Amino acid sequence: xxxxxxxxxxxxxxxxxxxxxxxxxxxxxxxxxxxxxxxxxxxxxxxxxxxxxxxxxxxxxxxxxxxxxxxxxxxxxxxxxxxxxxxxxxxxxxxxxxxxxxxxxxxxxxxxxxxxxxxxxxxxxxxxxxxxxxxxxxxxxxxxxxxxxxxxxxxxxxxxxxxxxxxxxxxxxxxxxxxxxxxxxxxxxxxxxxxxxxxxxxxxxxxxxxxxxxxxxxxxxxxxxxxxxxxxxxxxxxxxxxxxxxxxxxxxxxxxxxxxxxxxxxxxxxxxxxxxxxxxxxxxxxxxxxxxxxxxxxxxxxxxxxx
Amino acid sequence: xxxxxxxxxxxxxxxxxxxxxxxxxxxxxxxxxxxxxxxxxxxxxxxxxxxxxxxxxxxxxxxxxxxxxxxxxxxxxxxxxxxxxxxxxxxxxxxxxxxxxxxxxxxxxxxxxxxxxxxxxxxxxxxxxxxxxxxxxxxxxxxxxxxxxxxxxxxxxxxxxxxxxxxxxxxxxxxxxxxxxxxxxxxxxxxxxxxxxxxxxxxxxxxxxxxxxxxxxxxxxxxxxxxxxxxxxxxxxxxxxxxxxxxxxxxxxxx
Ligand SMILES: Nc1ncnc2c1ncn2[C@@H]1O[C@H](COP(=O)(O)OP(=O)(O)O)[C@@H](O)[C@H]1O
Ligand SMILES: [Mg+2]
Numbered sequence: 001x002x003x004x005x006x007x008x009x010x011x012x013x014x015x016x017x018x019x020x021x022x023x024x025x026x027x028x029x030x031x032x033x034x035x036x037x038x039x040x041x042x043x044x045x046x047x048x049x050x051x052x053x054x055x056x057x058x059x060x061x062x063x064x065x066x067x068x069x070x071x072x073x074x075x076x077x078x079x080x081x082x083x084x085x086x087x088x089x090x091x092x093x094x095x096x097x098x099x100x101x102x103x104x105x106x107x108x109x110x111x112x113x114x115x116x117x118x119x120x121x122x123x124x125x126x127x128x129x130x131x132x133x134x135x136x137x138x139x140x141x142x143x144x145x146x147x148x149x150x151x152x153x154x155x156x157x158x159x160x161x162x163x164x165x166x167x168x169x170x171x172x173x174x175x176x177x178x179x180x181x182x183x184x185x186x187x188x189x190x191x192x193x194x195x196x197x198x199x200x201x202x203x204x205x206x207x208x209x210x211x212x213x214x215x216x217x218x219x220x221x222x223x224x225x226x227x228x229x230x231x232x233x234x235x236x237x238x239x240x241x242x243x244x245x246x247x248x249x250x251x252x253x254x255x256x257x258x259x260x261x262x263x264x265x266x267x268x269x270x271x272x273x274x275x276x277x278x279x280x281x282x283x284x285x286x287x288x289x290x291x292x293x294x295x296x297x298x299x300x301x302x303x304x305x306x307x
Numbered sequence: 308x309x310x311x312x313x314x315x316x317x318x319x320x321x322x323x324x325x326x327x328x329x330x331x332x333x334x335x336x337x338x339x340x341x342x343x344x345x346x347x348x349x350x351x352x353x354x355x356x357x358x359x360x361x362x363x364x365x366x367x368x369x370x371x372x373x374x375x376x377x378x379x380x381x382x383x384x385x386x387x388x389x390x391x392x393x394x395x396x397x398x399x400x401x402x403x404x405x406x407x408x409x410x411x412x413x414x415x416x417x418x419x420x421x422x423x424x425x426x427x428x429x430x431x432x433x434x435x436x437x438x439x440x441x442x443x444x445x446x447x448x449x450x451x452x453x454x455x456x457x458x459x460x461x462x463x464x465x466x467x468x469x470x471x472x473x474x475x476x477x478x479x480x481x482x483x484x485x486x487x488x489x490x491x492x493x494x495x496x497x498x499x500x501x502x503x504x505x506x507x508x509x510x511x512x513x514x515x516x517x518x519x520x521x522x523x524x525x526x527x528x529x530x531x532x533x534x535x536x537x538x539x540x541x542x543x544x545x546x547x548x549x550x551x552x553x554x555x556x557x558x559x560x561x562x
Contacts (some may be wrong), residue, residue, distance in 0.1 A: 198380050
């Protein structure tokens, strides 16, 4: 029981970052019907920017909360700008081109960012540990039955879950209660008609990319602190978050959140009960199963993109 | 100078001339009909006036300024709003939200106002919601404001589309076959509604309608298109008596 509880906590903690990344996939798909395969690299760039900020502010010895605020804020801001630039320079000129063209461009942008990150001007080819801004600590410890049955929750688990829950709340508020959010939803239902109703669709699309990229940045920073920073770190989480978005129903915001948590849980349970060798493969098994059984996903309203 | 002036408009799709040498004028408070057989080029004229298509030749001017080349959202903000031959509501948004989208363009507080929820922003939002509800009341849709647009009966969807267009505060309203698919009682109610809109909002209305009786009953002036050519312009009586019009309608009794 305690082992299961521990796996569930780990699963939610990992799933929370998938959820944050998946939100960007699903929002961009919602407005443009585009799978932004460069999104995993935005997550990676979030980690890279956070790394440089952490190194930069290290000599000043700021309190943990101040340092975290600057690191997260800086990474979110930088990734928002990056997301804006990707859409503006790579996708916007192709707005009315066949979808395959845009899809290939997305893969191109992804490769470009991976390779840029491997140059020493941006980051470099070797993994680096994140500067010790916050030390991993066990903050909750349940002893269940005996001294060998212990369930622990670390401060990083709480950070990951707390941030993703909090940001999901903020996102829900932005999307459901603000004008920009209403425009975003209108564009996702009818692109051309929203323009005829006075909505600046280009601005709405930029806003969507910036919002999604800032959320991916948060996931990147959490994982940078939890594991390390590496130029190809966006690959697997990016793909798994994509699966999460499809699982939840691509285009659905609550779906992406639920899908992320579910993928995290499945992955951790497979790792814990079967073999860690399968933990990366399982997401793709899930993808194949959803596409066969329910292509519109758990909460989806669209057919899945035919690739 | 009329508020909306279209001159010598020509639209070519490959080998097909959907509209040729089309001239048109509309002022505030006027109700002008556009009729013609299917494929005559009526919707094409609307699409050019709202920036969906670029004309091959000719000009569209609003209050003296050419809007050719402007993007659809810019033209909407300049004062031209429209409905569609087949309704195009935001199906998953509520009735109220559909109308609030229309108000979107008149927002002045911008992105940071939204995020920071300045008092100005909150006042503006409350005011828009209030106005949106008033608009829905006039269209008999207030009691359904929280329903999803896709769940409305057909006639209500058509009226909601008009309300949404009005919410963008147009000076010119283009209605593309608003009575299509309605039953006779609904059509009569719609005619009253269109007249009411013209008087209440004092805007110019340009109406495409297949139902000749409806057009003849409410439009002061009517333009008749056939194969992209304007074959008649005038009052209902003049147009009705025009031999070319009768011929275009294959001798069907007109009106
Ligand atoms: N985007 C387009 N591409 C090619 N042909 C078009 C396009 N839009 C309209 N047409 C053609 O232009 C003609 C006029 O169409 P339309 O303006 O929709 O007619 P109406 O609204 O009077 O029934 C039709 O023959 C139609 O097939
Ligand atoms: Mg038409």
